[in-house]
Amino acid sequence: MILVPAGGLSTTVPGLAQRVRTYLQQIAEAFEYLMEEDAGDGQPFIAALVISKARAGLSAPGFFDVAHRLGRFVGNPSGPEASAFHGAAFATTAAFWAAAAAETAERDIA
Template structure:
């Protein structure tokens, strides 16, 4: 079992139980909430989010990964999120359209996943 595979279930649980008023959270907030310590905490969160995206795409569910954003990205996830979303056929590859798709997907994810 890889680190990303092991980290994905507790990360999903964290996101599902975080009050919607506190969402989205940053990669660092997710790492802190899960008690991760350096090195590579953000990378491990990103890899777990990619695992969750693959699971959600296979289940035809909204991406719970939309609930985690970059601290320095206009309130958006890191570029890897958009690259994988396009690769999975869920988002357009054109960056000019991705932001609108992201906000729509985030609203759907909150409705689908949040239990608070």
């Protein structure tokens, strides 16, 4: 099977799969970078807002690995402590960014 993407260049299914894997790896690296920045700035992990459908709404294991490396998570990425940590991180991050958006909107109005 050959797919023809926009632009007229053809690719094979395995070629497309490799590109998707590459993009996913780049996205994972970007989230790791953001987590490092957030930790350095003392902010909650914005990456906590990204969840895995396959993990019932938790972030992927890599999220917990990076959080552990940065000193914010201790435990099993598949255990109950992961669910508790992620729930708290998600809520804290959502509240942090909602407050930041409200502050920005307030400044824009003034």
